[in-house]
Amino acid sequence: MAVFNDEEQQRIRSAIESAEKNTSGQIRVCIEKTCGEDVLDRSAKYFHQLDMHKTRLRNGVLIYVATVDRKFAIIGDAGINKVVPDNFWDDTKEQMLSQFKYGNLVEGIVTGLTIAGDKLKQYFPHQSDGSNEISDDVAFMDGE
Numbered sequence: 001m002a003v004f005n006d007e008e009q010q011r012i013r014s015a016i017e018s019a020e021k022n023t024s025g026q027i028r029v030c031i032e033k034t035c036g037e038d039v040l041d042r043s044a045k046y047f048h049q050l051d052m053h054k055t056r057l058r059n060g061v062l063i064y065v066a067t068v069d070r071k072f073a074i075i076g077d078a079g080i081n082k083v084v085p086d087n088f089w090d091d092t093k094e095q096m097l098s099q100f101k102y103g104n105l106v107e108g109i110v111t112g113l114t115i116a117g118d119k120l121k122q123y124f125p126h127q128s129d130g131s132n133e134i135s136d137d138v139a140f141m142d143g144e
Contacts, residue, residue: 003031003067008106009138015110016136019117025059025080025124026134027116028052029109032141035066042066043073046141053077055133059124063096063112067105072096074112083123092116 004012016027030046043064047053052060058079065072074089092115099108 003033003140004106004138011106012109012113012138013136015113019113019120020132020136021117022126023059023117023120023124024057024127025061025117025120026052026055026132027061027063027113027120028134028136028139029113030062030064030139030141032066033068035069035071039064039066039071039073040075042071043075046139047075047077050134050139052134055079057124059120060134061116061120063109063116065105065109070100072100074116080120080123084119088119089116092119 012029016029019027028050030050035042043062046064047060047062050062052062055077058077060077061074061080063072063074072093074092076084076089092112095115096108096112099111
């Protein structure tokens with residue numbers, strides 16, 4: 001699935017690495033063309049399929065984007081949801097959407113990653129013994 005070229009994928013990967021430098025939180029981006037169900041249900045499916053729920057502090061975050069259907073979601077694991085307000089991701093989604101509206105898919109994702117990293121460091125600061133528990137590669141899915 002060639003949604004992004006190599007340079008764009010590297011830009012997203014670098015944004016993930018940068019976002020994770022100041023937090024123990026783990027962030028992943030998941031992309032597919034279509035989403036034939038509720039976007040939060042689909043995001044949750046991939047969250048588990050990508051083992052995002054297996055981080056030590058349960059502080060994984062998944063940014064999911066269905067490019068053709070123009071749907072996206074940000075979901076966090078139980079450790080995050082336990083300590084943050086209900087509307088925690090709303091500003092991040094609005095900032096991403098402001099880029100998506102103009103066709104700036106990569107810029108929107110990078111914006112979301114940057115904001116997510118800043119927000120996560122407030123609740124989950126970087127730990128000296130922390131390791132990268134989740135791959136920083138973009139996960140490309142092909143549906144069912």
